[in-house]
Amino acid sequence: MTRHQFELSNLNVAFRSPAQTVHAVRGVSFHVDKGETFAIVGESGSGKTVSMMAAMRLLQSPPAHITADAMRFKGEDLQAVRQRDWWRYTGEKIAMVFQDALTALNPVYTVGWQIGEMFRVHRPQMTRREIRAASIALLTKVGIPEPERRLDDYPHQFSGGMRQRAMIAMGIALDPEVLIADEPTTALDVTVQAQIMDLLQQLKDERQMSLILITHDLGLVAETADRVAIMYAGTVMETGTIRQVLGTPRHPYTLGLLGSRPQAIEKGDKLRPILGSPPNLAAASRGCPFAPRCTAAKPVCSEQFPPTVHVPSGQDVTCHVVAEEAGQGNRQPEVTT
Amino acid sequence: MGNFVLARMAQSLISLIGLVVLVFFLVRLTGSPADLYLPDDASEAARQEYIRIHGLDRPMIVQFWEFFSGLFRLDLGESLRQARPAAQIVLEAYPTSLKLAGLTMLISVIGAVLLGVWAAVRPTGLLDRVISILSLASASAPNFWVALTLISVFAVWLRVVPTSGIGGWEYWILPITVLTLRPLGLLAQVVREAMxxxxxxxxxxxxxxxxVPFRSVLFVHALRNASLPILTMAGNQAVGFINGSVVIESIFGFPGVGKLMIDAIQQRDFAVVQAGVVITAVVIFLMNIxxxxxxxxxxxxIRHK
Structure with missing residues (x-):
């Protein structure tokens, strides 16, 4: 087996309560290689953030119930890491940058204190002076002017773009090999979005990091990612390189998603949304979660979970219709829930 | 900061004046001190003499002005009973009450933070339910009843602590235990919610x-953010204790401000009552600052607003 920087195989996350069980993530598998940007795209509630939170052990369990065939970091089995050793991985080897830095940064501590905490936790041998110097270097790196002074500011004294930069500075503090960016530009205006994405790309290239980008912005994905996974209702529908998935999309959901973009239609034409709404994840459906909204759906779609097939254009597609066309319709489904 | 304190002082001055007027006249409704301090069979002449000596025969408004102008000279009058400055008597009683209040609040806050954080780690877990029920009971139990029950069990029956009075540390156990219950219960609930x-x-x-280690996540990251509602509740409770706990100090014969005030009212020692109210108001003002x-x-x- 090739050694990927980070790898998830058949991840399932269910939130169990006495009243109901919500299947937030169903059979998600993907990997990311060194120096690569992998984008996970999906609408709110599609399970993209939950999958990464599960991998990072940020979900409270119970109610979260997490299973996976494999979770690996450079070949190392992450599930075998004991909870009391987990801190050596999180922040250090795999770091996370969250959306909406105003709430993701602690409002009552200075930005410098919060960046410095990375070193205080993971580099106990560093002196206060060294930590301060390293934090200033990080703020300079992410393009915050007057870093010596801004280090003693609180998050609310920063602008939105600067807060996100500070958040990124914290994420890259220990030179992680994998950086997970969860909608890093959502709360920002368009010009600042572009700056933040440029910064992330530049840092990734310099440090040969692997970047996992969680977003709902297809435009952003097209510009920045190497490979992409399209998620819907907790399932990866289609995954491959940008060229494969966005250039020759095969899954009806991907087709619908691309067709619904305003850029996809002629000026003056009506928008073409995907009709219907995402399924209730608490109601266990055996079939394809997209079947009720799918224009190509067949009877089998609502009865059996679709198989994942490798299509000639190179990507993997989880769909009965595509599988049948590819002549693999009779193959046993890889994932059943 | 200076401006802020000045503005607060101006606001408080108005309520302080209202309070002073109210106390001055209300305390005089309790009756004439002469009836209390002279023997039942004292002659009318002796009564008139007593009233004249203590200036109680002058018009009410003149007496009020004397008291009110005295405030600006920091002169709070003289005690009828002890014939020395009322302010001195009140200030002598303060350390006991403040110590009682301070220890009570210290124990309550530390206990409530530990219990509340503990409960909040797993909301609706078994531990959380036990702590929630206990804190509710602790916050709702009537103080005087708990005090009397504890006295009968531990002081009268088991004889492990004194019933009342003041002396060594053993005299503080029961009053502090009783006083701690309510703030401990209320604060534990606030800490839990906020956490x-x-x-x-x-x-x-x-x-x-x-x-970050979980302990630091709890006590460094979360607790600091949860501290504002905790401070609000702790402040409310502490302010309530500043006047001394009238009921508990009386039950345990504790020589604090609360007991002093009750005694002064019963003895119609007007100056002491007035001094007690004025000094307490000032302490509460300082406490709020x-x-x-x-x-x-x-x-x-808040700092940068």
Missing amino acids: IRALTAPYVRTAKSKG LIDVAYALLDPR
Whole structure:
């Protein structure tokens, strides 16, 4: 087996309560290689953030119930890491940058204190002076002017773009090999979005990091990612390189998603949304979660979970219709829930 | 900061004047001290003499002006019973009450933080339910009843602590135990609520993703954010104790301000009652300033407004 920087195989996350069980993530598998940007795209509630939170052990369990065939970091089995050793991985080897830095940064501590905490936790041998110097270097790196002074500011004294930069500075503090960016530009205006994405790309290239980008912005994905996974209702529908998935999309959901973009239609034409709404994840459906909204759906779609097939254009597609066309319709489904 | 304190003083002055007027006249409704201090068979002449000596025969408005102008000279009058400055008597009683209140609040806050945080780690878990029920019971139990029950069990029956009075540390056990119950219960509930909210905040998730040890996530990241509602409740409770706990000090024969005030009212020692109210008002004012300063220290967003 090739050694990927980070790898998830058949991840399932269910939130169990006495009243109901919500299947937030169903059979998600993907990997990311060194120096690569992998984008996970999906609408709110599609399970993209939950999958990464599960991998990072940020979900409270119970109610979260997490299973996976494999979770690996450079070949190392992450599930075998004991909870009391987990801190050596999180922040250090795999770091996370969250959306909406105003709430993701602690409002009552200075930005410098919060960046410095990375070193205080993971580099106990560093002196206060060294930590301060390293934090200033990080703020300079992410393009915050007057870093010596801004280090003693609180998050609310920063602008939105600067807060996100500070958040990124914290994420890259220990030179992680994998950086997970969860909608890093959502709360920002368009010009600042572009700056933040440029910064992330530049840092990734310099440090040969692997970047996992969680977003709902297809435009952003097209510009920045190497490979992409399209998620819907907790399932990866289609995954491959940008060229494969966005250039020759095969899954009806991907087709619908691309067709619904305003850029996809002629000026003056009506928008073409995907009709219907995402399924209730608490109601266990055996079939394809997209079947009720799918224009190509067949009877089998609502009865059996679709198989994942490798299509000639190179990507993997989880769909009965595509599988049948590819002549693999009779193959046993890889994932059943 | 100076402006802030000045503005607060101006606001408080108005309520202080109202309070002073009210106390001055209300305490005089309790009757004439002459009836209390002279023997039942004292002659009318002796009564008139007593009233004249203590200036109680002058028109009410003149007496009020004397008291009111005295306030500006920091002269709070003289005690009828002890024939020395009323302010001195009140200030002598203060250390006992403040010590009682201070120890009570210290124990309550520390206990409530530990219990509340403990409960908030797993909301609706068994531990949380036990702590919630106990804190509710603790906050609702009537003080005087608990005091009397504890006295009968531990002082009268088991004889492990004294029933009342003041002396060594053993005299403090029962009063502090009784006084702690209510703030402990109320604060534990506030800590739990605030911590549950803080622990679901995105910055706590960020801290966990940084590899911060869980203990620090709780006590450094979450608790600091939960401290404002805790401070509000602790402040309210502490202000309530400043006047001394009237009921508990009386039950345990504790020579604090609360007991002093009750005794002074019963003895129609007007000057002591007035001095007690005025000094307490000033202490509460100072206490509130302290609480506001603590808010600003705890939350930089308040500081930068």
